[in-house]
Amino acid sequence: MPSALVLGAGIMGLSAAWGLSRAGWSVTLVEQDPVPNPRGASVDDHRLIRHAYGAAAGYMRMVDEAYAAWDLLWADLGEVLHVPTGVLALGESGEGWLAESRAGLAAAGHAFEDLAPGELAARYPMLRPAGGGEAFHMAAGGVLLARRIVAALARHLRRRGVAIEPGRAMAVDPARASLRLADGATRQADLLVLAAGPWAPRLVPGLAGRVVPSRQIVVYLEPPPAWRAAWAAAPMLLDLSEAGGFYAVPPVVGTPLKIGDHRFSRQGDAEDAREAGAAEAEAILALARPRLAGAAAYRVLGARACYYDVTGDERFIVAPLGPHAMVMSGFSGHGFKFAPLLGLAVAREDRSGLAAWAAGEGGPLPG
Structure with missing residues (x-):
């Protein structure tokens, strides 16, 4: 052997x-x-699994293969550690990552639904359609535990x-x-x-x-009572603006609402402490507040750093x-x-x- x-x-x-x-x-x-x-x-x-991948069509195509591999792993483990949530993608305009994702998904035959600002607010009242913006929803996608x-x-x-x-x-x-x-x-x-x-x-x-280490900060939140049910049923949220977007993971199976910066710091050392400083946490909160209705009512449960290995x-x-x-x-x-x-x-x-x-x-x- x-x-x-x-x-x-x-x-x-x-x-x-x-x-x-x-x-x-x-x-x-x-x-x-x-x-x-x-x-x-x-x-x-x-962690998240989704087809929306901007211009990275190769990785978008690999997602179906990835789902098949996860199914094989679930069979070996005897349990499924994945929660389907769908995907809500936001952008300030129809350009950049949002437009590239739309084009790639359409070319590959993946179904998604465009949402006007009014539809976004009606369906997801815990969010504010900052600056008007554009959005689409895709039923496929979910949270890996x-x-x-x-x-x-x-x-x-x-x-x-x-x-x-x-x-x-x-x-x-x-x-x-x-x-x-x-x-x-x-x-x-x-x-x-x-x-x-x-x-x-x-x-x-x-x-x-x-490849360089990259210190990444995530912040865990408790939504205010008015929005807890909405967040519990929410899709993953991707607001991937290069000007300062963020992502949000809904509170599934007892986990907290999590937000983070999708951009990479490309700084730090893998041996550094994983505690996040107050200024680091505030930088992430500042990205999310324009999108959260009643942002001041959210309670911060904690923040931490993780280190990715990142290529250019x-x-x-x-x-x-x-x-x-x-x-x-x-x-x-x-x-x-x-x-x-x-x-x-x-x-x-x-x-x-x-x-x-x-x-x-x-x-x-x-x-």
Whole structure:
């Protein structure tokens, strides 16, 4: 049985281990922190899955494949950790991300409904159609319960016989498919998969500069009583203006309402504390207030930072490092939805075309 060594037990490393184990590999997974890792970008209440993708038509096309991979994972886990919500996309004008998403969705035959400002206010009274603006609603899309997914997948892998070992990698040798750990020990296998998130640029030659850590702040809110029922039934909200939009995740299955900035700071260090400062939280609230009716009545429950690994063009890096190693990196804020699909792809015997496909450059994965 071939052996695989996976570094990192975030959603990408766990998904790679899942795909490899299903394909018949003996897998060892090495993680520096507890699993689920409270410092990991994967470990939050939720992540989003949706087809609206601006001009990134390659990733829009991958979403249907991603849904199929999630269905396979749900069958393995014995539970579905996804809440359908639909998508509400907003914009100050019909240009930019909103227009590009409309065009891409229409070309691919995905159904969506345009909403005039008056319709927006009537359907979603907790929102203000700031500046008039434009909007569309899409029934497909939902919330992935990220923290629960990571925990359930780790449990499943252990049941499958995947070894999850503690260890902090200090150096990697792609040619030998090996890791040197902080305690001086080494680990080696037939295949090494590096899925170390924002820590990866320190370890992988050539990745530093292409991928940078990015400190991202999210704020958790309790809506005022008048709007709680509306938010509980709300779709995910994407207001992705480059001038300062935000996203909002509705309070599903007991989670809080969450808002964040879709833009990337491209600043900070993965070792930084995850507590968010008051000024950081206020910057996110300032983005959302123009869209929230009665914004002053919302109660702030907390705020935290997570660290993404970000490329300049927000394209994923899933590429070989020689014949015995691979790197999975640069997943920005939008990689979670594709994790099981990418894990299955890494486990393929034929990985030709994988790098271009994962970068959103083509159609279905070749082969």
